[in-house]
Amino acid sequence: MGRVQDKVALVTGGASGVGRETVKLLLEEGAFVAISDINVEAGQAFAAECGERALFVRHDVASEDDWRAAIAAVQQRFGPLDILINNAGILIPGSIATATLAQFRQLMQVNADSCFVGCQQGIEAMKERGGSIVNMASVSSWLPIEGYAGYSASKAAVGALTRASALYCRNNSLPVRVNSLHPDGIYTPMMQASAPGVPAKFLLFDAQKNPKGRAALPEQIAKVLLFLASDDSQAISGAEIRADSAILGTGL
Incomplete structure (x- = not known):
């Protein structure tokens, strides 16, 4: 028996990066998984690769109607929802001086509004049987990052929500x-796009080789998401789980 055997999961942003690794891990541990993404081509190809226990749902996470349709499609195919991973998000650089209001609103809409609607509809879908919702935030929720003011604000909102x-x-x-x-x-495509041409060895955290590195691998984060989604974390709710290799203690 897997750790999420026969549970029904929905993973937003599931066609790439952490979402993709999380989908794979949930499937390995016995779940039925809906892959939610706005990238139809990548999502459909990944779902076909995953087999009959996976379903692709085209899903704009900032749309209430898309959320209703996505949850309805999941429940029609697999049954009642047990797990929701609110993983979809975007990264736009900009300090308080250089960012635009339009960029700020876009970040809040995709990163924070999506979690609001997801939690609202996810709780409604799970309130009788129970379940687990995990929202992807960031160390920038509480660690000042000058060049990502809007992104930090959106992820702080996710933590408070x-x-x-x-x-x-x-x-x-x-x-x-x-x-x-x-x-x-x-170390996802989103990070690679923000650091063009920088080799992985200079970004990845390694206690021996690169202790100043800032990045984890997507599969490492997926394992934490699996724990929070599974019944192994039954005593945990309302928690901010830090997967940051003790970055807080460094004062960075």
């Missing part, structure tokens, strides 16, 4: 857990 959602579930006796995961960098 997570805590409020988890408390709502507790106070209303709903068997739904809501947690946020706060990685430092993750």
Whole structure:
């Protein structure tokens, strides 16, 4: 028996990066998984590769209608939803001096609004049977990063929303857990695009070879998401889980 055997999961941004690795791991551990993504070509190809226990859903995470359609499609194909991984997000650089209001609003819409709607509809879908929601945040939720003011604000909102959602579930006796995961960098296509031409060895954290590195591998983060999605973390809700290789202690 796998750690999420026969549970039904929805992973947003599931066609690439951390989402892709999380989908693969959930499937290996026995789940039925819906791959949510706005990239139809990549999502459909990945779902076909994954087999009958996977489903692709074209999904704009900032759209309430798309959320309703995605959850309905998952439940029609596999049954009631047990796990929601709010992983989809974007990264736009910009300090408080250089970022535009349009960029700030776009970051909030994709990174934070998506978690608001996802938590709202996810809790509604899980409130009878129970389940686990994990929201992807960032160390920038609490660690000042001058060049990513809007991104940091959006991820801080995800952390606050997570805590409020988890408390709502507790106070209303709903068997739904809501947690946020706060990685430092993750070596995904999004990170590679923000550091063009920089070899992985200079970005990845390695205690011996590169202790100043900032990035984890997507599969390392996927393992933490699996733990938070599974019943192994039944005692955890409303938590900010840091997957940051102790970056807070360095003062960076």
